[in-house]
Amino acid sequence: MADVVLFGHSYIHRPESFLRRQPWVRNGPPELRWRYVGGGGARLDPHDPQGRSLFRQIHRVAAWQPMIIYLHAGENDL
Secondary structure, three states: OEEEEEEEOHHHHHHHHHHHHOOOOOOOOOOEEEEEEEOOOOEOOOOOOOOOEHHHHHHHHHHHOOOEEEEEOOOOOO
16 A cells, blocks of 8 residues: 655645545545645744744654655745
C-alpha cells in the first residue's frame, strides 16, 4: 500500500476533518492510503514564535515514507 501525504495549512485540515466524518467517501485507487498533516494558521516560517511552523511537522511526514507529498501552504506568507 502506498502512502500519499497532504501537507499544509487549514486547506488540508478541512478535508481531513470532512473525511473523518464521512468515512464512506473515498478518493483514488484503494491501494492508496491518504495521510493528512495540516492545521489552521500553519506557517512556512521555521522560527514562528507561535509554534505553527510546518517545519515542526516534517518528522511526521518522513515517518510514513510517502510515495507522494502534496504541499499546500504559503499563500498568506508569501
